[in-house]
Amino acid sequence: MAGENITEPRGATKWLLRANASFVYIFFYIPILVLIVFSFSDNRNVGVWGGFTLDWYRDFAESDNTREALWNSVQIGLVATVISVVLGTASALALERFKFRGRAVFDALLYLPIIIPDVTMAVMMLLFFSEAAELFGFSKGFATITLSHIAFSISFVSVVVRARLGGMNDRLEEAAMDLYATRWQAFRYVTLPLIMPGILGGGLLALTLSLDDVVITQFVTGPGWTTLPVYVFGLIRKGVTPLINAVSVVMLVASTILVVLSLIAQRIRGGDTV
């Protein structure tokens, strides 16, 4: 592969492709830039520049409501991510490596949370948890939100990890076992490092989905468990102020840091296993 260079398009094609690429980037990043710029605007109206201020960030940091909502989101996101990564990876391995009865059904069912509309899933979760709360006498809140986030994240993690597993050469694992590695050792020292980028990517996706989710979360929430996006959505009733921009910028920076960290982690792993 490395020796073959795909010829670069020339003439009109080249310029059309360049224009296309620039438009895509402009489309993606201009709104984000506008969002960031106006989070520093000293005017209650989004879209009217009123001079530089950090007041909106101060409001965000000082408001008990936003702080509590952020903390709720973080707790739910972390727990949901860890559990869905473990379960998602395990199911990806099972589906990719083994043949068993009902595999096709399991495979198809795993995709359900990806294809059904959020609202449908939210209603199902709501009814399920309402009945369960009646039967087992627990109260809704952290557990119900986290469980629903895990439920929809598993599929995404599993898809990402499977893609990585599919691209991996089976022979490596066989070779390890030929050299007297146990099944567990082969997994721990060969397979796991190779699919780690997929696991990290899946985990990151799960965390992002959990931090972003509004529809399902607001259906399964319980006393005292308003998450940040649900709270921001509620704030819009009182008009959009730069406070919402400030909250969004904080979330944006946080997810960017997560992405960078995961890239670094993957690079380090790649370095010491080869």
Add this chain to the structure above:
Amino acid sequence: MKPIHSRWLAIFAICALLVSACGSDDGDSESAEAATCEVGQTDGDLALFNWAEYIDEEQLAEFATEFGVEASMTTYESNEAMLPIVSAGNSGFDVVVPSDYMVGIMIEGGFAQPLNFDALPNFINISDEFRNPSYDPEQAYSAPYQWGYTGLAVNTAVVGTDFPRSWDLVFGEQAADYKGKITLLNDPRETIGAALKALGYSLNSTDQGELDQARDLIAGTVDNLLAFNTDSADELLTSGESVIAQVYSGDAFTQFLEQDNPGDYVFFVPEEGGTRWADNMMIPFDAPHPCTAHTFINWLLDGDQGAALSNWNYYGTPNKASLDLLDDELNEFLTSPDVLVGGLDSVESIADTGDFETNYSDALAQAKG
């Protein structure tokens, strides 16, 4: 494969909803009686389900300290987002705050329990005009929380002060003078409701002929509009992009006060009338702590607490014992005769029209063209 799955799931979800709706009906018959609670009695922590930014966290903390319970608040962004959570059962909430028409829906569905007014002695503070509303005529299930009007806001620096206090300003020939500088709300009931009022009909009309006239009235002024906008109508006005706007009073009022020149803006309900909405406190049918809920409602109906609530969120208070304790500018705004031009009889609250709701949505969609 996808459409088949989604369809089956949709059918499954509907069946499940039906089953659970029956379940809630059973719950209703069990709890059709009001809870027996003493004044000030608590039976656990308070879980409040409320709109965002509608009560100061510190006020909630004050309640918690006074009665030695924990008080938590969870927020929702629309009546429609709140209803399914409460109606499914086991929501865990003790007090919810639905708007007028939603009170009717919750009573009818059996999703709220009757209030025990013996445990609410402070209810005597509620003004007569907020008692026995059309959506709870027996005043058995709800206690008013806050209220506001929907009307017009005008930038007098541009329009002057010599204009009719009438819906003609946006629907009549004068509207053309401010072409491209007018906004209407983007809400079927509010926007069509304004046109119905302008025509002299009830804003809860279920007559298709009247609705068609209202639709044509709006269609006739579409060319004069800057936008149909609900979320930032007040901001468009103060930023100068519009000069006349249909707005909610509370939003408009807070927005005016944040300007350097609040005197340049007026808010009024046109002489033909408009909407007066009220949000109300209710207790879900299966609230885990009904006595704490009663105690909280009674505490909030106290004159001092009602004033603290209004002075924080700047909406109107239904509490007559709170009126003297309000900030001057808020009190002036709420009681000025210039605000309610047509008098109390001209305003209506939005009632649920059942299946006719879609006719309202369709009429607005058609009016927009």
